[in-house]
Amino acid sequence: MAALDLTERLALLARVADTVEEHVTELARLENLEMGKPVPLAEQFIAGGIAGWRQGLERAGTYPFAADVTVPGESGRTVVEQRPLRVVGLIIPWNFTITSILGSLLPLLAAGNTVVLKPSEKSPLSAARFVELLDLPPGVVNLVHGDARAGRPLAAHEDVALPHFTGSVEAGRSVGAAAAQRLQRSVLELGGNAPVIVDADVDVAATAQAVAFSSFVNSGQICTSSERIYVHRAVAQEFIAALVDAAGAYALNADRDGTGLGPLVDETQRSLVHAHVAEAVELGATVLCGGVVPDGPGFGYPATVLTGVTADMRLMREETFGPVAPVVVVDSFDEAIELANDTGFGLAATVYTHDPVHQQRAGDIRAALVWINAWQQGGVNATYEPWGLSGVGATGADASFDAAPRPVSVLLAATD
Structure with missing residues (x-):
């Protein structure tokens, strides 16, 4: 994806939303088969994920992937470029497979990364079908199935610049420790009470x-x-x-x-x-x-x-x-x-x-x-970071895009 400019990337990602929308009921039935979620509920949440994907596309179009931050009177010119991390390991939970993928994947791809997706071993069917539906260049989204024996080496792999994990506290600690061992950051959304x-x-x-x-x-x-x-x-x-x-x-x-x-x-x-x-x-x-x-x-x-x-x-x-x-x-x-x-x-x-x-x-x-006075109420600009055992790393709105690249400042000295 990094070889494409932002306009090309967003055009490809817009097609993803259209394709998934055509297959909502099919994906919902797979979620019902693999973990028991009622089909109407699955359809409702997948539809919400598609709407969030489209909102993310709009945000990606205005996100400062390259920004001139030079101030008046400054000698030279400074540009901050948000460069791809390259490979992200995306490990998602079993309770909302497709919604979790839709909620995490777009900023990662919009930033130019490739993604290795590992769904829970308890819900592999819907994730596999989702990846089959994608019309993206080869190697952009890659699928790995398995339990923790697949998740641990993915999080610890030297080529994975960002483990992005949603799941249990115990597994999240393991993912975070593997990233920290390589001095890499991680995004962890863990349990709640x-x-x-x-x-x-x-x-x-x-x-x-x-x-x-x-x-x-x-x-x-x-x-x-x-x-x-x-x-x-x-x-x-x-x-x-x-x-x-x-x-x-x-x-x-x-x-x-x-x-x-x-x-x-x-x-x-x-x-x-x-x-x-x-x-x-x-x-x-x-x-x-x-x-x-x-x-x-x-x-x-x-x-x-x-x-x-x-x-x-x-x-x-x-x-x-x-x-x-x-x-x-x-x-x-x-x-x-x-x-x-x-x-x-x-x-x-x-x-x-x-x-x-x-x-x-x-x-x-x-x-x-x-x-x-409401549960799960929306807010397209909401940004949050969990406390304590619930995880590490801010997500939502621009924060999801901030986590996807690595900022690099290019400083051009003034010349006579």
Whole structure:
């Protein structure tokens, strides 16, 4: 891609969006086959990824890949050129394969890099089909299948200038260490244990529906899923009842409109989710709905609501990655903020409040993404970098383009 000028690169990349758009349903069905996501939900997220790709194309057209930064009175001329890193190792997760590819790939290719793409061994089908659909020069996007035995050498390879990884904390540490050993940077988006704060002044029914969606959609297998819910005592009883009612709408194996629960990706994931719930019950939590491994084939797990949870439970300390909504009753907004920050993670948080002071204070939560009165709300210029265990490296808007090249300054001395 580096041999092409920017206009040529963007023309090729524009065709990618058009091609993928023609195959949304096919790719969604492959995601359904490989990890169980309801087809309508997969279609919705892939369509969102295509829209983001097109927004990225517009941004790439104005991004300063070469900028004259000479200031008046300066002797000579200084140009900052954003040069390709050459080879990027792109390792993506299984929960949103195509959306993850679309969200990461465009800045890397627009900058002139080539990419070695490694999807999760749990979701190889949709990634393979995506690469088949690409109409790009040979060698621009390369596909490697496998588990960590493929991911580790990719991240450690001397020709890979940037490992770009989304996945678990444990695997992310390995990728980051491999890059650091070669004195290379890395982009790591890792796990989350996202808090939700429900203030005393909310519309309880509407907020319960919103929290249910953010906890249960895609069976809770989203890094920004709501995993810790802190609700003000003034509305707690009503909210908990409404949340349980809302959970009932998420029937197992429903594929009507994408709101139903598909299975968890595999038995290992379901065992982890149920272990978190079982330990919480053993330590005193109460299950209000769900919490039982269903009979029959597959890896389904019901929408589960718990109360009586405490901060020392694994459910509240680790990423559960399942359709589980643990609720903690708090006496003040200050207490909710303090508990929200009682974590090693810092990827996302949501606050439901109409109090302007509390809305301002939502920024006190240590998270890369803080949503107020909506979950997963957009913003084409949003830029974020995770805290703590949730990763390293800023992404979004221009930050995604900043990570893709290496800036080089060319300084031309003045001559008589």
